[in-house]
Amino acid sequence: MKVPLLGLKLQYQSLKKELDEAVLRVAESQYFILGPEVEKMEKEFCEYLKCKHAIGVSSGTDALLLALMAIDLKPGDEVIVPTYSFFATTGVVSRMNAVPVFTDIDPVTFNISVDDIKRKITSKTKAIVPVHLYGQSAAMEKIMRVAKDHNLMVIEDAAQAIGTQYKDGSFVGTIGDIGCFSFFPSKNLGGYGDGGLVTTNNDELAYMLRIKRVHGGEQKYYHKVIGGNFRIDALQAAVLRVKLPHLDKWSEKRRANAEHYNQLFIKAGLAEDTGRTKFDEKNHVLLPKAIYKTLSQSSKTDIHNYHIYNQYIIRVQNRDELKKFLTENEIGNEIYYPMPFHLQECFAELKYKEGDFPEAEEACKTSLAIPVFPELTKEQQQFVVDKIKEFILKK
Ligand SMILES: *Cc1c(COP(=O)(O)O)cnc(C)c1O
16 A cells, blocks of 8 residues: 555645636736735635735745844844754744754644743844744744743744644734745645745734835835845635635644544554653654643643644654655655754854754654645555554564
C-alpha cells in the first residue's frame, strides 16, 4: 500500500470543474496581478477570519517581511523568534538588518516558550514572532500580556495555521498586531504557486501594509515610503476563492485523522496517551497533544483550542532509521525540522552553541511528520501504524 504525505491530486479531482473554471476566468480577463479577483478574495478572508483587514501578498515569507517593514523595524532592533520553525520566520528578520533573538520551545506543543521570551527581552527588543507550528495556536494570552508589558509588537506567523482557533475561539493571525499566512501548495489552503496574506485589525498598519505591498506608493510613481513588490496574482486569488469554502471540512478531516492515529498508536501498545515528553517501555512513540500545558485550571475550557493539524508529528528515538524504513515502504514522511536556527551556518556569528535550546534540539532529533491529509483513509492509517509497530518491535 502506498501512502503519500499529501493528497493534492485527490483534492483537485474533487473540485476540478470549479478550479478549472476559475483558472480560465482569469485567463479570459487577462487581469493578472491584484485587481477585482484579489479584492474579492481579501473580503472573503476578512469574513472568514473575522478581522478588519486582509491583504493578499506574494508568499508567506513576503507576508512576514512586509509585516516587519510595516512596523518600521530598524537595523539593530531585536526580534524574538522560536529557534524551531521554518527558516522564513527568522530569515526575514536578518534581511531587515535586525537581530533575531532565539528562544526554546514548549516540548508538548512545539510552540515558543513564553518563559524564554521573558528572559530574552532587552531594551532593543521591538517585536515577538510566535509561530503557530503545525497548526496549533501558540500561548497567545501570555504572549500578548508580555508584549503589552514591554510595549512590543506581535507578528503572528500563521503560515501553517489558517483556520486555527485559540482557546477563546478567535482565529490565529487576528490576535497580535499583524498575522501572516502562506498559501504554498502544501499548506492546508494551497494556491497554484506562491501566495500569502497579511491580516490586521489596526487601520494604520493596514495602510502601511497596503502601500508597502506596491513599492510604498498610494499613487503610482509617487513613493511616500519604501516598500517592495509583494503583490499576489489574480490566478492565486481565483483558486483560493474556490478552496476557502472547503477549508473547514478539510480541517475537520485532518482533526479526525489525528484523533484516529492517537487511538491506533495507543491500541497498538506504542503509547499510553498524548502529549508525553519522555520515552519509556510503554511509550515508544510520543503523540502530539492539542492543548496547552500552560492552560490554567480556572480558565473555562480548551474546547476552542482548534488545532488544524497542518502536520501530525510523532516522536521516536531512532527517527532517522524509522524515516528510512517508512520511505522504503512507500509511506510519505518528512522531518520538520532537522536543525534549529541557532545551529544554522548562516547564524554562526550570533555565537549560539549546541545545548542552548535543549527542547528544540531534542525535537529536531526525534520528530517525524506522517501523512494526515484530509483524504487519507482509515486503512492507510492502520497500515502506517502497523509499519511503525513492525519497525519498533524489530529494535
Ligand atoms: C511555509 C512557512 C512560511 C513561508 O511561507 P512561503 O509561502 O513558503 O514563503 C513561513 N513560516 C512558516 C512557519 C511556514 O511553515
